[in-house]
Amino acid sequence: MRIVTGATTALAVLLTLALAGTASAATCSFPASAYSTGAPAIGLPSGPQPVNDPIFFQQWGLDQIKAPAAWTRGDRGAGATIAIVDTGVDLVHPDLQAHLVPGADKTEQEFQGCAGPQDEDGHGTHVAGIAAAVANNGIGVAGTAPDASIMPVRVLNDAGEGTDDEVIAGIKHAADNGADVINLSLGGLQVVGQTPQFNEEMANAVDDAYAKGAVVVAAAGNESIPLCSYPAAAAKAICVAATDVRGMPAAYSNFPNSSEDSVGVRAPGGSGSFFCEDGEEDVWSTYWPEPEKESCEGGDLKGYDTLAGSSMSSPHVAGVAALLSAKGLSNAQILECIRTTSSNAGEFDPVMGYGIVDADNATSTCSPESTPAFVPAGGGGGAPGGGGGTAGPAPDFLTVTVKRASRKRLARRRKVLVTISSSKAVQVKLRAVMRRAPKAKARSAGRRTVTLKQAGQRRAFVRITRKAAKRLRRSRRATFQVRYRGGGHRGTATPR
Numbered sequence: 001m002r003i004v005t006g007a008t009t010a011l012a013v014l015l016t017l018a019l020a021g022t023a024s025a026a027t028c029s030f031p032a033s034a035y036s037t038g039a040p041a042i043g044l045p046s047g048p049q050p051v052n053d054p055i056f057f058q059q060w061g062l063d064q065i066k067a068p069a070a071w072t073r074g075d076r077g078a079g080a081t082i083a084i085v086d087t088g089v090d091l092v093h094p095d096l097q098a099h100l101v102p103g104a105d106k107t108e109q110e111f112q113g114c115a116g117p118q119d120e121d122g123h124g125t126h127v128a129g130i131a132a133a134v135a136n137n138g139i140g141v142a143g144t145a146p147d148a149s150i151m152p153v154r155v156l157n158d159a160g161e162g163t164d165d166e167v168i169a170g171i172k173h174a175a176d177n178g179a180d181v182i183n184l185s186l187g188g189l190q191v192v193g194q195t196p197q198f199n200e201e202m203a204n205a206v207d208d209a210y211a212k213g214a215v216v217v218a219a220a221g222n223e224s225i226p227l228c229s230y231p232a233a234a235a236k237a238i239c240v241a242a243t244d245v246r247g248m249p250a251a252y253s254n255f256p257n258s259s260e261d262s263v264g265v266r267a268p269g270g271s272g273s274f275f276c277e278d279g280e281e282d283v284w285s286t287y288w289p290e291p292e293k294e295s296c297e298g299g300d301l302k303g304y305d306t307l308a309g310s311s312m313s314s315p316h317v318a319g320v321a322a323l324l325s326a327k328g329l330s331n332a333q334i335l336e337c338i339r340t341t342s343s344n345a346g347e348f349d350p351v352m353g354y355g356i357v358d359a360d361n362a363t364s365t366c367s368p369e370s371t372p373a374f375v376p377a378g379g380g381g382g383a384p385g386g387g388g389g390t391a392g393p394a395p396d397f398l399t400v401t402v403k404r405a406s407r408k409r410l411a412r413r414r415k416v417l418v419t420i421s422s423s424k425a426v427q428v429k430l431r432a433v434m435r436r437a438p439k440a441k442a443r444s445a446g447r448r449t450v451t452l453k454q455a456g457q458r459r460a461f462v463r464i465t466r467k468a469a470k471r472l473r474r475s476r477r478a479t480f481q482v483r484y485r486g487g488g489h490r491g492t493a494t495p496r
Contacts, residue, residue, distance in 0.1 A: 027290060028114035029092045034289045035303035037094075037139045051136040051146070055284050055304060059141060060245050061130070061268030065316055066360035067144050070323055071135075075363040077145030080322040082131050082181045083174030083214075084315075085167065086124030088117040088154035090288045093125060093303060095133045095140040096150060102177075103152035106169040111157050120158035122288040126307050127185045128152070129286030131315035132322065140304055141284055144319025144359070148326070151179050156186065164188075167231070168205040171216070175209035180325040182209055183318040184218035184237075185311035187229035199230040203260070206234035215331045217318040219310035220264070221254040223399045223421055226350060228258040232314075235260040235376060238321070238338060242269025242313040243356060245281045252401065252494040253310050256353030261376065263339050264353030267316040270308030272494040274480050275407055279306035308495070320359045329366060332373035337366035339374065398422045398489035400430070402482050410480070411472040415461040418482060418493065420450055427451045428486035432462050437477045443468070445480070 049056060050068045062068060070076075081101060088105070089096060103117040112120065119125045128150050135146030155170035156162040167186065174182045188199065206216045220241040221229035232239035239262045242253035249255075252272055256264025270282035287305040317338070324334045340346040341362040343355030403417040410416065420428055432446040445468035450460045462482060472478055482493040 028118050028120075030289050032094065035094050035139075036301045051142045052138050053133075053135055053140055053142045054138075055141045055301075056135075058280060058284050061270075061283055061312075061316055062142065062144065064243065064245075064247055064268050065144070065320065065357050067319070069360035070363040071146065073363065075323045075327065075359075076135075077132065077148030077319065077322040077326045080145065080180045080325040081149040081151050081178060082145065082183060082315075082318050082322050083151040083153050083170075083179035084124055084128045084131065085153045085155055085170040085174060085182060085184050086119075086127055086186065087121040087156045087158070087160055088119035088124045089128045089150060089152035090119045090125040090286070090303075091116070091152070093129075093286050093288075095137070095286050095303075096125070096128055098134050099132055099143075099148065099150045101149045101151050103154070104170070104173045104177075105154045106166045106173065107154055107157055107162060112154075113158065117152035117154040119152075119154070119288050120290070121156070121160050122290070122305070123160050123185070123307075123311065124152065124154070124156070125288045126285045126305065127183060127311060127315045130283065130312060131183060131319045133286055141286060144316050145322035145326070148319070148322040151177070162186075164199070164202060168201060171205045171209050171231075175212040175214045179214055180331075181215045181217060181318045181321045183315050184216065184231050185309075185314045187219055187221050187232060199233075202231045203234040206231055206237050210236040210331060213331055215318075215321045215325065215334050217314050217321060219314040220256055222252045222309050222401070223254055223397055224252055225397045226255040226257050228254060228256060228262060228264065233258040233260050233262060235262055236335075237262050238317055238335065239264040239353070240310060240314045240317045241266045241353065242308075242310045243267065244269070244271040247356060249351060250308070250310075252308075252399075253313070255351055257350045263335050263374070264348070265317060265338060265342050266352055266356050267313040269310050269313040270306070272308040273306075274402065274404060274495040279308075279404070282306035282308040283312040285312070317357050320357050320362055323359060323363050324366060327363065327366070328368040329371060330368070330373065333366065333368065333371040335374035337362050337371050341365050396423050396488075398426060398428065398484070398487050400428065400482065400484040400491070400493040402493045402495050404495045407472050407476065407478070410464070411469045414464050414466070414469050416446075416464065416482060417459060418450075418462055419457060419459050420452060420484075421457045422452050422455060422487065424455050424487065425453055426487035428484055430460075430462050431483045432464055432468070433481050433483060434464075434468050434471060435479045436471060436475050438479050442481075
């Protein structure tokens with residue numbers, strides 16, 4: 001099975017990937033001048049702030065999970081280690097470097113340009129910053145567990161792609177080398193006719209890590225289906241689905257619902273904005289400053305960017321788990337604490353799971369002396385009496401996502417990158433539409449039909465018209481969407 005990151009692209013295709021070719025020469029580190037130390041252009045808020053990181057006031061996700069309240073009591077994660085099993089981490093990033101501990105590269109070197117767990121994509125760096133960026137250093141962002149250590153483990157290549165074997169090797173390395181928390185912002189698609197038990201090897205890897213004392217936290221997936229993908233669906237993982245800035249379920253996110261009864265919760269993942277400059281409803285974090293990898297061409301903040309997806313939700317929860325680990329709770333106690341202190345107060349529902357994680361409630365309520373160990377229900381990972389999904393075939397689905405872009409770049413290149421994920425063979429009709437202003441009449445901006453010959457994933461470009469590109473150049477109020485229809489499904493594509 002092919003594995004990919006769970007945020008900026010849709011999740012994996014259930015097809016064997018035959019990688020070919022070698023990586024071109026890459027820039028593997030950047031000078032200090034490549035990273036911004038200032039604040040976003042919209043300015044700083046008035047009044048005192050809990051930390052002096054200039055982007056902190058835009059990190060609405062930290063407020064949603066009440067992390068600053070935990071910090072004020074001294075719960076900051078010191079002594080805990082979070083393994084970021086992903087595309088690697090930028091090893092010289094000034095907002096991460098002080099927290100890095102030795103990591104590993106489990107990818108095939110012939111497909112990478114840089115040695116070791118150096119990120120060449122940006123995704124893992126973004127995830128790491130959400131979990132444990134240095135706080136109160138006067139630059140950039142703050143992490144959920146701002147005093148925790150980061151173990152970079154690269155299992156995905158510079159395109160955010162990898163295999164089960166690489167991910168399993170990464171999980172094993174993290175568990176064997178003392179990671180208290182293992183974050184997996186990656187996963188694979190479900191296929192109709194196959195239950196989540198199909199990935200027994202991944203489930204065993206999570207179970208083995210749990211047996212060694214680690215808490216495994218994983219992204220639910222971005223297919224808008226009512227199931228966690230693997231590895232989040234594994235019984236002893238925490239499956240994390242996304243919320244938007246209002247605390248509502250994000251439209252793109254899978255539900256925190258697993259047939260293995262894993263502990264399912266929600267956490268901030270962002271709304272998914274098409275244009276870069278509209279990304280304040282997405283999640284700010286650290287990013288790799290390679291110009292060709294900046295998701296929104298960098299803007300005025302080099303080394304920082306906004307992304308959206310359940311990939312961003314997972315490290316918020318990994319950070320909370322690190323806060324609890326630093327207090328001395330075991331992994332079984334941490335699962336029980338998160339299950340009972342999230343916003344549904346220990347009650348499960350299939351849309352919100354056990355609710356939005358609450359760092360303040362968790363750190364003030366739970367202790368090694370008072371918190372019982374988590375007890376799986378019937379061998380699964382839900383609460384006693386149930387709480388996950390029921391085994392059975394995954395639902396029929398079609399998901400279309402579009403890559404975020406700047407108005408300038410879209411007007412210049414006149415093409416939109418679309419990713420289509422489907423549970424079956426399908427012909428999908430795509431239609432780009434544009435409005436000069438948010439409430440103006442929608443006008444067609446381009447069309448394309450894409451065919452998937454089997455279940456899986458395909459990327460394609462939708463070419464926009466010269467007239468639409470001209471409108472984009474003239475109006476900063478213009479809005480843009482990609483609508484889709486196929487296989488009995490229709491909808492509007494969500495940017496990632």
